[in-house]
Amino acid sequence: MAPTRAPSRPDRLRREAERAASRFPALLAEAERIASSVALGAHGRRQAGSGETFWEYRRHRAEDGARAVDWRRSARGDHLFVRETEWEAANAIYLWRDGSPGMSAGSAGLPTKQDRGAVCLMAAASLLVRGGERVAALGETGRARGGRAGLEITARALADGPGSVSSVEAPDLPRHARLVLASDFLDPPETWAQRLSALAASGARGVLLRLVDPSEEAFPFQGRTRFETAGGGDTLLFGKAESAREGYARLWAEHGEALRDLARRAGWRLITHRTDRPAGAAVMALYQALDPERS
Incomplete structure (x- = not known):
């Protein structure tokens, strides 16, 4: 029997790209369904002009x-x-979905934080484009665009793009841009304070969409449990995981309060969304938070 030859690097990369791209139609279809549902309950948005x-x-x-x-x-x-x-400067909304390794986590039967974040932002983008505004994926699609073409370019980047944190740390934005940053925000609050400070220097403001997997909040683990760092690396082994639940709950609550305080001081809106709950509520909250009449 002839030995099986390992696929070449180009073949491997092509297959990985095809697998990633296959997620896009399903995510966009889900986002459009949610957007249509939210649109029924949303008030009319003033039609934007070219200015x-x-x-x-x-x-x-x-x-x-x-x-x-x-x-x-x-x-x-x-x-x-x-x-x-x-109008071009004020009516462009830049969207960013964190692509860090931890965002690929998800409880059984639930979407990953990365996919739920992508769907929420894609649905919000669909609503914004319907209202005549322009959207872009921060750091990935260049200038903001309107119409169906703008939505599809942005949506594909939100679904399949890298979501590099460098897009937030060194953005190329017009002054007074509006942003939505979707992440689990598990980096230290001090780190996010520095990032928001850099954005504030350009007059940028917007919304933080905090994505939470229910297991992160409830810590349902029991017995001998090994925890691994996202993306590989350090591990932590508990003989009785339930013994750490009380301390974990305290640290989790402190982290959430620190994020709320950070957003309040920066003048941003913080929306927290658990992946076991309907995405429509998060999309409606995003859409309302981005309404200039409410800002």
Whole structure:
């Protein structure tokens, strides 16, 4: 019997990409179903226009194309610039879904935090686009776009993109942009305080969507249990896991309170969503939080 040859790296990467891409249609279909349901209970949103009031100049990006260049401003220096209007700056919403290893965790029978975060953001994006606004996946899709094309570009990045934390730490944003950051926010609150401080320096504001798997909150483990760090690495072995429940509950509550205080001081809205609960409630809360009439 001839030995089986291991697949080459290109073949392996192609198969991984195909597996990842196969999730996109299902996630988008779920998001659109949720968006349609939420839209029935949401109040009407004012239709946005293209706007003519000058807002600011920003560096030209490759995806802007030659027609967007403001040649008069660009002629003053060595860089190309784009002239943004007030509506373009104020009505672009940037969405980020954390792609850290821990986001792939999920209790049996429930979606992972990563997939639930993607669905919530995709559904919110669908509602926003229907209202005439423009959306983008922070750090992954360039400028914000409207219409069906803008939704699909953003949704695919939210479903399959890396969700790198560097997109939050060093964003390329217009001033006063609105953002939604979806994560479990399990990094130390001090770390998130630094990230939000950097965003606040550009006038950015928005919503933190905190995703929680029910086992993280309830700590239902009993007996001999081994806990592994997400993505591999350190492990922790308990002979009787239930003996740690009380201390864990205290630390969990303290972490949640620290996040609430952080969001309050930064002027952001914190929405906490458990993956064993309907996504529609989280989407409605997101949509309402992003309404400029409520901000």
